[in-house]
């Protein structure tokens with residue numbers, strides 16, 4: 721299999737964006753963050769989109785955005801935590817699951833980062849969402865990495881795996 725792009729999936733706050741930026745430097749590939757592209761295109765934050773247009777509208781934007789971004793090849797693409805649940809990831813993507821436990825995520829996410837995420841405001845509901853979603857992340861993953869430690873500890877595991885694959 722020759723992959724077009726590397727797509728990072730995982731729950732909110734698991735570190736997809738930070739991992740993506742580091743990977744892009746190490747592998748000399750462009751980095752694209754789907755949430756940031758959407759915010760830029762809409763001229764509004766994720767919170768504002770959820771609040772003013774609703775979640776269903778945001779999910780449509782996610783599908784359009786990943787389809788559009790995936791027309792280019794050789795990129796590292798970070799997705800929002802709900803994208804793999806509601807959208808179809810283009811077939812020639814090498815999907816890496818950034819697999820961190822819920823409590824680890826909560827503990828290491830700064831307050832200002834929690835505030836940016838509408839679905840993380842109620843801890844009990846977020847925990848339920850986590851339990852509901854992990855099966856789907858596991859099913860979709862080409863490769864899953866234990867992300868419960870700091871990025872420098874596990875990043876080389878992803879790099880080694882990717883270097884063994886054929887990614888354009």
Ligand code: S3P
Pocket residue numbers: 730731732733734736755766799800801802803836837838839
């Ligand atoms: C969401 C995750 C967020 C963002 C939005 C919805 C989700 O991205 O897309 O708040 O449904 O899990 P992160 O995974 O980067 O937090």
